[in-house]
Amino acid sequence: MRSGLKIVVISTILCLMILKPSGPVVFKLTNVICGSYNKSWVTINQCRLKAINRHRVVLNFNATLIHPTSNITVHYQMFQRANGYKPWLLNAEVDGCRFLRKPYTAIGIMIYNIYKNFSNVNHTCPLKGDLLVRNMYLTTDVMRLPLPTGNYLLAIDWIFYGKPQYGTNVSFQFVEDLL
Numbered sequence: 001m002r003s004g005l006k007i008v009v010i011s012t013i014l015c016l017m018i019l020k021p022s023g024p025v026v027f028k029l030t031n032v033i034c035g036s037y038n039k040s041w042v043t044i045n046q047c048r049l050k051a052i053n054r055h056r057v058v059l060n061f062n063a064t065l066i067h068p069t070s071n072i073t074v075h076y077q078m079f080q081r082a083n084g085y086k087p088w089l090l091n092a093e094v095d096g097c098r099f100l101r102k103p104y105t106a107i108g109i110m111i112y113n114i115y116k117n118f119s120n121v122n123h124t125c126p127l128k129g130d131l132l133v134r135n136m137y138l139t140t141d142v143m144r145l146p147l148p149t150g151n152y153l154l155a156i157d158w159i160f161y162g163k164p165q166y167g168t169n170v171s172f173q174f175v176e177d178l179l
Contacts, residue, residue, distance in 0.1 A: 027138045029057045030151065031171040041066055042166045061133040063166065068128035072096030073159040076111065081151040088152070097125035111154075114138065138172060147174045
């Protein structure tokens with residue numbers, strides 16, 4: 001009787017080690033809104049989410065910079081949803097060209113690491129032509145910032161030569177089931 005119980009326990013542990021169940025974390029995109037404030041500088045060709053399966057949603061983004069730019073400021077804010085979106089943790093500006101030459105802020109590096117493998121923004125200024133993000137999805141591998149469970153909005157304004165040119169609002173859900 002005891003040997004039968006030991007075999008069941010050992011086989012269960014081996015199955016769990018081999019199958020590697022997915023973690024108890026849901027981290028997925030829920031909405032995206034993009035808009036150009038100045039269509040003579042930036043045109044947004046595509047900005048949409050596509051559901052791959054129940055747990056994975058990918059972002060496809062395509063914008064065209066009509067004029068080359070070498071003075072980029074990125075203003076980003078993060079909000080948590082609780083009876084409307086409330087300010088939470090992040091409200092910062094980054095010099096985009098300086099950051100592309102040598103990343104210098106921890107939060108900026110974290111956000112850049114989320115999309116850099118899916119994007120063609122991998123060179124320094126001047127930026128011109130098409131900016132692409134293809135099939136980007138969220139994983140907790142690159143996310144080092146601990147978040148409480150909830151719905152979040154990352155609002156990013158892209159400012160060229162001191163004037164806002166376009167904005168992206170990305171909503172995502174982070175649920176950590178600890179039980």
